[in-house]
Amino acid sequence: MKRIAVLTSGGDCSGMNAAIKGVVVECFMNNVEVVAVREGYKGLVNGNCEKIDFKVVEDAVQKGGTFLMTSRYPQFKEEHVFKKALDVIAENRIEGLVVIGGNGSMKGAEKLYKAGVPVVGIPASIDNDIYGTDIALGVDTALNVIIQALDIIRYTASSHGRVFVVETMGRKCGYLAATSALASGADAVLIPEVKFDVDSIIRRLEKEHKTGKTYSIVIVSEGTRATGEVLGKLEDAGFDTRMTVLGHIQRGGSPTVFDRLLAFRFAAKAIKSLLEGKYGYMVGLNRSRTTCTSIEKVVTHKRGIEDKNLLQFAKKKSR
Ligand code: ADP
Ligand code: F6P
Secondary structure: OOEEEEEOOOOOOOOOHHHHHHHHHHHHHHEEEEEEEEEEHHHOOOOOOEEEEEHHHHOOOOOOOOOOOOOHHHHHHOOOHHHHHHHHHHHHOOOEEHHHHHHHHHHHHHHHHHHHOEEOOOOOOOOOOOOOOOOEEEEEHHHHHHHHHHHHHHHHHHOOOOOOEEEOOOOOOOOOHHHHHHOOOOOOOEOOOOOHHHHHHHHHHHHHHHHHOOOOEEEEHHHHHHHHHHHHHHHHHOOEEEEEEEHHHHHHHOHHHHHHEEEEEHHHHHHHHHHOOOEEEEEEEEOOOEEEEEHHHHHOOOOOOOHHHHHHHHOOOOO
């Protein structure tokens, strides 16, 4: 294999640039050319790609987002659009492809693999909902941003004696909410994986405030779609309430050391896999070791919250 392409797809996250650099470095060391595809699958379909050399990634590691750009491109599911991508791959003599992205991106990668493209995936999504890896790229940085925000919110909440409702990201997964609630000492947390009872949470907070508590922090995962309900019910109960939707700042900016190192490990494993002729896999980190899981398995399995203690904590704080 002498020419490998790399793209980033789906929601951006911290560590994507470090992973791209890792891919370029590993290829350089193995005398393999690198083709950078811009804007994910959209760029692949439109032939938005060019050969890059080492200089392009020299200062990439510390940057947030993805300098290759990314896209949500549902048209990639359509056969006639998908076929254009296969043409571009052939025209550009691409012999292997590294896809850096989340669950949706892995579905696209699986389709390419089934069509004969030698693909390896690198899991990258702040949601941490990708099967086959204990942690995806971007999660650690996102959590650090969330915790920093929650620590700041705690100061203002305590100063005014208020109840703060903080919404964290996670399209269908409560990992960010549950982990940040535990790490920040939040009073309540609502996640899609655990049955919650808003009325019961409010009764508990009322009791706590009657016996000396002066402020509270309630974390709601985006995936519950319950932020409005929680806010409304807290106001009806007479709490001085404020809401903060953390939104896209959770994508993180400059990656943590953990995410940078993880990116390099994932990239090294991905290129090794391609050069050894092991295609159709997603690299991952399991029990601190880099692993390969077939993308077919990745896209047909769900990753829930696997930490039983974390689930137990969420259960306790959800009523
Ligand atoms: P993420 O990869 O972060 O989960 P998305 O769900 O938006 O983000 O997926 C990224 C892209 O992957 C989509 O915009 C689309 O181009 C491609 N994709 C998603 N699902 C499929 C699918 N079933 N078949 C082919 N491509 C898909
Ligand atoms: O999948 C990552 C994620 O950040 C989700 O947590 C969130 O629901 C979604 O992406 C937001 O997507 P967009 O950046 O397209 O608004």
